[in-house]
Amino acid sequence: MSDETKRRDHPWSSGGWGSVKAVTRILLQEKVALKDSKILLHQNKPDGYMCVSCSWAKPAQPHPFEFCESGAKATAWDTTAKRVTADFFRVYTVRELLAWHDHDLEEAGRLTEPLRYDAATDRYVPVAWQDAFDEIGRELQALEPNQTVFYTSGRASLESAYMLQLFARLYGTNNLPDSSNMCHESTSVGLKAAIGVGVGTITLDDFEKTDLMFFFGQNVGTNSPRMLHPLQDARKRGVPIITFNPLREPGLIGFRNPQSPVQMLTPGDTQISTQYHQLKTGGDTAAILGICKAVIAADDAAFADGAPRVIDVAFVEEHTTGYDEFARFVRELDWADIEQVSGLKREALEAAAAEYARAHAVIAHYGMGMTQHRMGVQNVRMLCNLLLLRGNIGKPGAGPSPVRGHSNVQGQRTVGITEKPELAPLDKLAGQFSFEPPRDKGMNIVEACEAMIKGVVKAVVNLGGNLVRSVPDRGQTEPAWSRLRLTVNIATKLNRSHLVHGQVSYILPCLSRIEIDRQAGGVQAVSMEDSTGCMHGSRGVAEPASPHIRSEPFILAGLAKAALKDHSTIDWDAWRDDYSRVRQAIAQTYPEIFHDFDARMWTPGGFPRPLPARERKWQTKSGKAEFLVPDELGEDPDMPEREPGALRLMTLRSDSQFNTTIYNHDDRFRGIKGTRMVLLLNRADMAMRGLHQGDRVTLETISDDGIERRVAGFAVVPYDIPPGCAAGYYPECNPLLPLWHYAKESKVPGAKSIPVRVVAVDRMNPL
Template identity: 80%
Template sequence: MGKQRKSEAYPYSSGGWGSLKAVATILAQEKVALKDSTVLLRQNKPDGFMCVSCSWAKPADPHTFEFCESGAKATAWDTTTKRVTHDFFQVHTVSELLSWHDHDLEEAGRLTEPLRHDATTDRYVPVSWQEAFDDIGRELNAMDPEQVVFYTSGRASLETSYMLQLFARMYGMNNLPDSSNMCHESTSVGLKEAIGVGVGTITLDDFEKTDLMFFFGQNVGTNSPRMLHPLQDARKRGVPIITFNPLREPGLISFSNPQSVAQMLTPRETQISTQYHQVRIGGDTAVLVGLCKAVITADDAAAAGGAPRLLDEAFIGEHTHGFEDFARYVRQTEWADIEQVSGLTRVDIERAADEYTKANAVIIHYGMGLTQHRMGVQNVRMLCNFLMLRGNIGKPGAGPSPVRGHSNVQGQRTVGITEKPELAPLDKLAQQFSFEPPRKKGMNIVETFEAMVKGGVTGVVNLGGNLVRSVPDRFQTEPAWSRVRLIVNVATKLNRSHLVHGAVSYILPCLSRIEIDRQAGGEQAVSMEDSTGCMHGSRGVTEPASPDARSEPFIVAGIAKATLLNRSTVDWDAWRDDYSRVRAAIAETYPEIFHDFEARMWTPGGFPRPLPARERKWQTASGKAEFIVPSALGEDPDMMEREPGALRLMTLRTDSQFNTTIYNLDDRFRGIKGTRMVVLMNRADMASHSLQEGEEVTLQTIADDGIDRRVEGLRIVPYDIPLGCIAGYYPECNPLLPLWHYAKESKVPAGKSIPVRIAARAA
């Protein structure tokens, strides 16, 4: 296939001078001094700190600049010289701050001291740490534990996460929702059912051994740009990369390496995708069925003609279950149906399948474009079906590769952050700490806010993140959040979740992972797990933003001690002072993964967790990898979308954003400046709806539950996106996503496929 054309909005490759300029801009914006900017040289290094943004793998032999544009922005955001002191709240009331833009709240700077909301003055006022801990403990002890929720964002370390889950269970509940519930829970469920482990099976070494890669619904240029380095190396070896994504994204088209003199000083760049197919939103299962149909049809022809088989018969026979039922379904599915749902032609799907049949080792990378759908779990299972046809799981250079977001979102699950008691080692914890853990299933994110809307949540401990902005159905959930009695926010910067306060609300400022963590036992280090299942140590390198900020382990220990009192066998003070004691406890709970934890945590490239599926050992009900027969080719909508003119909306992020953190209002790759209130729309759809570029419109959710969900003041931007599909930014479009519109098995909010109607602003 010829060289891919650039995005209509951004006619350049990702990386390059645009990336360098963006890094320089964020350093200046946050007033990071030149001497402090050298902290970037310690980022993702074995003797430094692990990036606070994405969880992509860290190589054993790092580049000099082992950070990407997104990671540099995250570091600058945390090392800013701007501060929010108690004087800030003397000038600004909470009611006033509620009118500020999300960007402006975080841009105000780092939080410096513990604060409690004062209803009389409508301001946050300083309190001592011990006063905060004691009051929070009293409040928690007056509540039914089953109505209290401990939320964890993906930035919390392994040590913090382990402490929090143990505290929660000693307190008496399993209400431990986390950011996985909103993104890759479909992976955790789907891969577990298919291959017996809920995480991907590849490591960085597999990039050197693969001879074909696929991408589904993952924008590497903005979500995990460091991944472009091994992709570039693979392309130089001639490895094809086939992309299925609704939008044409520059990061998946071409890349100019900022560390390459040749690519910076010449027009030279690396073509990333050798095929790029713009699948219709919600058409991923149809594409995967089409790919499987093409392979199975070609194999049937080979068998009939006495030619070499294309399926890996030995692998299928020895290692899988359910193939015949799946093959029967595929043979019976009509190409016309596949084309209609996917939005792609049979020719294009067969062209991609042809590359697959030629390859010996295949990796499939995917992101939330696959998981945040009603059929998100089925999408993941279908991806495994496709890989299993040719034995592409459990061998070098092959396997599923879910690209996670937050830097330890996978690791916190590994050490017990889960609302599902069957996934936590409760018997081991009971023996280890002499208590009886609760066995009742806890609440995930959707269930938490469903209960909150009904008045069934009385307390929230929010460890990082900005839940009020990140969850669906904002006009229903935000008022419910304000009715919660106790809200405790542990954070580095101010956000809207702090301002939509309860009767008793605290903001507790924590250290960033980048900062030196000094405790009574000396300078401390923490650890985390990357997307490939490797564990890394991390040591802070900069001075704390404030002498009154405390580490996350310190804060969890303080609240736990004040709440549990003499009900706990844990010496929380000892754990607070010396995190090696926490790691020793982790190793005792999970000896197969964390044996010799203290010695191995500084291994260059990290040490891998054992994953049976990598060795073709399948911890499934049948003891084999499981094929699935899909229940439907396309989305299984729980909302009405068949009215004339209905559109399918997907939410997305910009290159100047990490989750709900917005560094600025521009989207360089999509050619948008100074605003996030836009709708990306196909020009043909614009014409059919009689809309003009720049026209102001309203989106309204198509649902029949009697709730009017709409977002006004959006402006039309023409974009290369399939017919019938539109895109808008997260979290601005969250009010359009009903809380009940989620993946059927995992309850991941289905933010990548929301049926909406569009209307021009009334004259």
């Protein structure tokens, strides 16, 4: 496959009438009335609500329809007319519901009242709010603090996240894992070591100033489609976009803007990628090193000829350390090794390097295709190396851009959700709230699961999410979850985590961010941080799904009061009634970021957090931006090279999915209909195994830990993917992902490179 984009080989572009039809379908499916569909007009507007799905930046001057297909689906999912009442649980036992598909559980509708599991009937039954708080409080008091895990998904607001971390630390634990542990922790670790901040450095303004963009392992068409608008604008200005991705993804090939009458009524669309390189799964480090090798070689030649340098020598000398060691390593690399590991030809990488050498301001976007590997932190560091070569950090139009997939996953870390005590302002919290916070390290997701399996963890409090379904190694983790003493789930809809329950289990239904939040202090608003480090206010506009559901701050305040009793100086009732009091506390804890919080949260486009790296101030160990010499050329040292026929399996999301939420079983962009149990394979790999389209296969994880991990029933689908690589959907493939198969340093599960083999074929029951 040529590295030039062959768009004629791919019949789908993102956006267009397919997107319009998908939005219409979800509105009808969820029985969202026409008048309620107008709620979408308030999405991502300065005076409206922030999208509950992705965390892409919100512009100061929004489009009339500032939502994408994915965001519209998320809004319809939350504003559905369907309800799960107490009558629902009178009809179905938990055992019966466990047989339902994940889609069907959430599709049942919004939860409407607090529920407690009744073991005698195997049903959830209604319970009064205060009774729920009191019993949960008693259960937590009976445990040692480190036996409890407080988890939060990326949908929680800044106010809720701050309250949860404070509750946990007052209770006595730093067990504060979150969804970052499963996706972008490699970013937090890698960027922090390289440039001194654990987040990206670009803002939306940089799109107007850049003259080249890279994409590594990020599928903008399904994960952050609103980003396609500034990408389309950049392409119209002639900005090249160079993509590295094992699969050819529509959102990175072409975009037909649904808000453009010309594009909707004519055959044309906007070509996104000007170069598209289908590297092997796990080949990112090798590909980046190939580009670096070509750039350094060009610089060496320029130096020898007395020509202008290719490397930004002044920047490297003043602002970085470790360049000489890195350059020596790169010069000694063999192109044959780079080609073998990356799966790309030298000519392709030199073409990308030539474009990079011509550009003056470069943005590097990336996603979980980079971070969810054994060498995920190294991948992030290599991308920083590439940017540092030409001074592309800390200047307009340039910098690393990790694209977060959840609406406030970055923000909750900013206000203290972390298991690492050195990253939390513990001394500040101690003085502010007159207590001694725990100083020992807490558990991340992997460690919490390991502790559950060992019986060390006894209770989990879930602020959103579907943790049972999203974690690796389901054959080990799900039985451990059901042995817990206490499970508490704060949620809008029913999911698997509520059904694989502890001995004592509660479902506490909460408001969606889209809904009007009325408290004793009046109508409340919340806030969140987007992928570019900007803070935004969010005000609900829809009527609540039920008069009996409560807001996240209300629920957290009730739980904290019941569990902490007199061991807290906080007036939780005041925080529950007026969220501005929570924001005042946040501003006191983090004055450099959140001063004048209440006023600034309504700034169009949000207000940015201070990031020293944007100003070329490096808060690293050396005081400079740091080059890294990699440990491995390949990203997955666990991959058994010795076994013939081994495949590298990467997990994917579909265009009808947000994390573990499945809107329907189709994937329009990849041509999949009616099922998610598919295995995307290169035709050569199919021929080698004698497989035909539609054959059902069983996959088995290749490991030597003595645990059998198998999943049956995958239908084979030929796809444009490199030989030796395979792809399947998340979370269906999670049972194949060992808990120990995680990124060094960050412990992010290695979901993008799972070593598997085909162990059985069923041609009697094809797709």
